[in-house]
Amino acid sequence: MAVTRTPDAPRARYFTARAQLTCSPPRLPLARMHDFLDALAKRGALLDPAAATYLAQLRDPVSHFDALEPVLPRGGLVITLLEIQEAERIAVEAARAARRPRLDAAPALALASPQALARDLSPASDFADDLRVVRDITGNSTCQGSVEDFTKVFRSRLHALSRILRQRREFLNAVTLEKGKTLVREFATTVIVSDVRTTRNGYRMLTVEDETGRAEVLIPKDTPAIKQDFLLDEVVGLVLEDKGKGYLLVKAVVRPEVPNGRAARTIPEDFLVGFLSDVHVGSKTFLDERWTKFLAWTNGGGGLAKAMKYLIVSGDVVDGIGVYPRQDQELAVDDIYRQYEELARRIAGVPDHVRVVMLPGNHDAVRPAEPQPTFPLAVRKLFDSHVTFVGNPCTFTLHGLRVLAYHGRSMDDWVSGLPGMSYHRPLDVMKEMLSRRHLAPMYGGKTPIAPEAEDYLVIDEVPDIFVTGHVHAVGMETYRGVQLVNASTWQAQTAFQKMHNIEPSPACLPLLNVHTGQATIQRF
Ligand code: D5M
Ligand code: FE
Ligand code: ZN
Numbered sequence: 001m002a003v004t005r006t007p008d009a010p011r012a013r014y015f016t017a018r019a020q021l022t023c024s025p026p027r028l029p030l031a032r033m034h035d036f037l038d039a040l041a042k043r044g045a046l047l048d049p050a051a052a053t054y055l056a057q058l059r060d061p062v063s064h065f066d067a068l069e070p071v072l073p074r075g076g077l078v079i080t081l082l083e084i085q086e087a088e089r090i091a092v093e094a095a096r097a098a099r100r101p102r103l104d105a106a107p108a109l110a111l112a113s114p115q116a117l118a119r120d121l122s123p124a125s126d127f128a129d130d131l132r133v134v135r136d137i138t139g140n141s142t143c144q145g146s147v148e149d150f151t152k153v154f155r156s157r158l159h160a161l162s163r164i165l166r167q168r169r170e171f172l173n174a175v176t177l178e179k180g181k182t183l184v185r186e187f188a189t190t191v192i193v194s195d196v197r198t199t200r201n202g203y204r205m206l207t208v209e210d211e212t213g214r215a216e217v218l219i220p221k222d223t224p225a226i227k228q229d230f231l232l233d234e235v236v237g238l239v240l241e242d243k244g245k246g247y248l249l250v251k252a253v254v255r256p257e258v259p260n261g262r263a264a265r266t267i268p269e270d271f272l273v274g275f276l277s278d279v280h281v282g283s284k285t286f287l288d289e290r291w292t293k294f295l296a297w298t299n300g301g302g303g304l305a306k307a308m309k310y311l312i313v314s315g316d317v318v319d320g321i322g323v324y325p326r327q328d329q330e331l332a333v334d335d336i337y338r339q340y341e342e343l344a345r346r347i348a349g350v351p352d353h354v355r356v357v358m359l360p361g362n363h364d365a366v367r368p369a370e371p372q373p374t375f376p377l378a379v380r381k382l383f384d385s386h387v388t389f390v391g392n393p394c395t396f397t398l399h400g401l402r403v404l405a406y407h408g409r410s411m412d413d414w415v416s417g418l419p420g421m422s423y424h425r426p427l428d429v430m431k432e433m434l435s436r437r438h439l440a441p442m443y444g445g446k447t448p449i450a451p452e453a454e455d456y457l458v459i460d461e462v463p464d465i466f467v468t469g470h471v472h473a474v475g476m477e478t479y480r481g482v483q484l485v486n487a488s489t490w491q492a493q494t495a496f497q498k499m500h501n502i503e504p505s506p507a508c509l510p511l512l513n514v515h516t517g518q519a520t521i522q523r524f
Contacts (some may be wrong), residue, residue, distance in 0.1 A: 118303035178212035262481030270515035271309035277469025278489035282339030315361025315407030361407035369450035404463035408470030410440030472504035
């Protein structure tokens with residue numbers, strides 16, 4: 001039983017009825033109001049005035065109450081508004097979890113045929129460039145790698161993600177762990193997950209921290225929250241209750257997420273954005289012939305090629321040197337500058353109406369720690385003025401559309417750290433990144449992280465387009481109004497990938513029409 005049965009129920013019922021009548025007129029007609037209160041009395045439910053007022057304003061309060069009953073807290077004397085609202089949240093979460101075991105995917109982006117996409121497009125040369133860098137570590141790096149730097153980056157992460165969580169109703173009054181521990185009632189808080197363990201009897205125990213302290217919190221195995229998977233160092237919202245046993249009980253887990261129901265944004269300009277990644281020039285497995293076909297297509301005067309205004313290149317633009325053991329055996333060009341020179345020649349073959357935006361990846365000649373500043377001047381000066389160099393990750397706008405471009409190194413950590421993730425389905429990993437509003441939460445994994453004063457890997461604003469590479473796969477999909485793109489590769493399967501069972505999808509060019517939101521993938 002979720003509610004208290006007491007012989008005093010009728011008296012309390014009238015008390016609550018009077019209280020709510022004097023507060024605000026119920027939407028329920030008076031006769032039905034009596035039915036509602038009778039029905040609750042039969043169930044032995046005692047409501048506080050605010051809870052009664054709230055329920056009375058619903059179209060069918062009795063059914064609503066019945067639906068919540070299984071998740072209402074047990075043992076309290078009266079049911080409060082906060083308890084009703086928390087039960088609503090748990091019920092919604094449970095329904096969602098039952099419908100889809102993982103994240104709720106919006107309908108996948110239906111890919112159009114190249115012919116359909118080409119219809120009625122203006123030539124890209126009709127539009128002047130409008131590219132503005134919004135967020136990029138290039139020129140802004142402060143990190144010395146000291147202990148204070150690490151404190152700063154985690155504080156910045158917690159603040160940025162707490163701000164997002166606090167936009168939600170149940171976190172408006174979120175408190176710190178220190179304050180929460182003094183409360184008898186349940187409380188909402190936003191914390192960093194510093195450890196996750198599963199107990200022998202199938203409960204999950206987390207160590208969580210904020211600036212005021214640390215706590216052990218327990219997720220019982222019979223609650224919806226047990227279905228959640230945690231990544232170390234991610235920020236979550238928790239509704240907690242002190243059971244006075246040395247730990248806090250998790251009532252709900254909330255992620256910062258992307259608001260549901262967002263429509264994909266389009267703009268009046270009708271041009272295309274193309275996406276390349278992982279060109280790996282300099283590797284013996286670089287696909288020269290297919291690149292040549294791609295260049296011929298861009299110059300061939302077809303409707304799609306003419307309408308391509310921007311080309312975003314998401315890192316690993318060359319193969320680099322000394323990136324992995326015995327790489328020299330797989331290199332066709334073993335000098336890093338000669339690799340960039342060759343890339344510059346190949347990029348120069350892209351027609352003048354295309355602006356190329358290029359960011360580094362883990363094979364490039366920049367510091368490996370993320371966020372990565374852009375390429376050094378010695379590399380940049382090899383390219384002509386059609387190339388704009390940015391850092392990794394970088395947020396920029398194209399004619400007002402917000403683009404988040406990230407090479408995607410952290411996918412190695414997401415795939416090994418989160419059940420259900422795979423190198424073959426990078427779009428699923430990208431949805432998890434959006435859900436947690438962070439590109440690479442886990443510190444000390446395969447992705448080296450530079451402790452900058454501000455956490456540049458936080459997804460502070462929801463992008464319109466989110467593009468990654470790194471896993472050498474290809475795919476496009478819409479998630480809560482965000483156009484997701486994983487941008488293929490121009491490298492055939494390497495010995496390393498063969499060993500790890502990674503089957504690439506090379507020589508594909510995802511194309512997005514920013515006016516209609518339609519997309520296609522051109523194969524070469
Ligand atoms: O990464 C190319 C692919 O190889 C990508 O799918 C990730 C995978 N990869 C890269 N390094 C590792 C390690 N250390 N373990 C497992 N899988 C890995 P690229 O960045 O082009 O080398
Ligand atoms: Fe790569
Ligand atoms: Zn890579």
